Amino acid sequence: MKLYYSPGACSLGIHILLEEIGKPYELSLVALKEGAQHGAEYTAVNPKSKVPALDTGDGGPALTEFPAIAAFLAIANPEAGLVPRDALGQARALEAVDYVTGTIHPHAFTRQFRPNVFSLREEDHPAVIEQARANADKFFGVVEKIWRGDTWLLPQGFSIADAALFFVEYWQAKRVGGPLPPKLDAHLKAMLERPAVKRALEQEGLSA
Structure with missing residues (x-):
């Protein structure tokens, strides 16, 4: 997996979840203050021009939106206990x-x-x-x-x-x-x- 993030942005919450899970992942910096989110390189990953985005490694487009990414990580890694069972x-x-x-x-x-x-x-x-x-x-x-x-x-x-x-x-x-x-x-x-x-x-x- 690869997390597209910017230091101290809301992507920090997803970064923490990845650390809680403990499986290998990469970080890819998106320099928001420099406008990198609007550049061609990042809009090819996430046309919404914001972080976080997560390359899940399945070959498809990156997963976007914090709630969706958080839910995916919790569902895909039940052993981490990131959501209640009920x-x-x-x-x-x-x-x-x-x-x-x-x-x-x-x-x-x-x-x-x-x-x-x-x-x-x-x-x-x-x-x-x-x-x-x-x-x-x-x-x-x-x-x-x-x-x-x-x-x-x-x-x-x-x-x-x-x-x-x-x-x-x-x-x-x-x-x-x-x-x-x-x-x-x-x-x-x-x-x-x-x-x-x-x-x-x-x-x-x-x-x-």
């Missing part, structure tokens, strides 16, 4: 991944990091960023309220939901310097102690 538990894991990638990521962080996507008027950008920060507080508060597990988000234990939640927690704490509710703050600290997380951060040149 149907409802699996649905809960996917529910959390979807909330992170479909709501928290774009509306709390893309708005902060790329306000020009949400308004072409530069004078509007401070208001866009302010709304994004308010969204982050709101969305993290929602996760805190629906927390079902102890250390990990779900009572069944570590899952793809934790890997997804980690990358937005990491952005909030390390990139933005914003607060996290108590359960999420404890979760971030627990994630930073996992060997798979430590390895992924080191490989991407990121600090813990």
Whole structure:
């Protein structure tokens, strides 16, 4: 397998899952800050011009979209225990991944990091960023309220939901310097102690 990633991007969550699985894989850097995602070389891999993308090694096109890649890795590697065994538990894991990638990521962080996507008027950008920060507080508060597990988000234990939640927690704490509710703050600290997380951060040149 080959993971197309950019250091510290949402692809970090998939990188962690690959480390949790423990099978051989390659990393292929996509320099987002340099616009490599729009170049011919990468659009031949993923026409959506974003990371992550995963070459599964089956000879077909790369698999794209974080939820799909996470679900594939969990289903293809049941011994890694990346999703609960029961149907409802699996649905809960996917529910959390979807909330992170479909709501928290774009509306709390893309708005902060790329306000020009949400308004072409530069004078509007401070208001866009302010709304994004308010969204982050709101969305993290929602996760805190629906927390079902102890250390990990779900009572069944570590899952793809934790890997997804980690990358937005990491952005909030390390990139933005914003607060996290108590359960999420404890979760971030627990994630930073996992060997798979430590390895992924080191490989991407990121600090813990």
